[in-house]
Amino acid sequence: MMVVKDVLLDFQSRTGLKINLETSVVVGVCDVHNTSEECAQILECMIAELPLKYLGIPIGASTRAKKIWDDIIEKMSVKLPIYF
Numbered sequence: 001m002m003v004v005k006d007v008l009l010d011f012q013s014r015t016g017l018k019i020n021l022e023t024s025v026v027v028g029v030c031d032v033h034n035t036s037e038e039c040a041q042i043l044e045c046m047i048a049e050l051p052l053k054y055l056g057i058p059i060g061a062s063t064r065a066k067k068i069w070d071d072i073i074e075k076m077s078v079k080l081p082i083y084f
Contacts, residue, residue, distance in 0.1 A: 001038065001039050001042040001043070002042060004039075004042075004043070005042060005043055008021075008043075021043055021044050021045045022044070022045065023045075024043070024045040024046070025040075025045060025046045025047065025048035025052070026039045026040045026043065026045060026046070026047050026048070027047075027048050027049065027050060027052065027060075028047070028049075029050070056075060057072065058071075
C-alpha cells in the first residue's frame with residue numbers, strides 16, 4: 001500500500017495537481033481480510049461503504065430503485081430544462 005501512496009504523491013509532484021487524501025475514502029469491495037482499514041491508515045484517509053455518492057450519483061446502489069433515478073432526473077431537469 002505504501003507503493004500506492006508513493007505513486008499518488010509522485011503524480012502530485014509531477015503534475016502540480018493536489019491529491020487531497022483528507023477528503024478521499026477507501027471502499028473495501030469483498031474485503032475478506034479487512035485490508036481497507038490498513039489501507040486507510042497508510043493513506044491517511046477515511047473508510048466508506050457501498051452504496052456511496054460520487055459527484056451526486058449513487059455508486060453501488062440498486063439501479064432498479066426508482067428513488068435513485070428520481071434524484072438524478074430531478075438534478076438533470078434543473079440543468080437541462082428544455083429537455084424535461
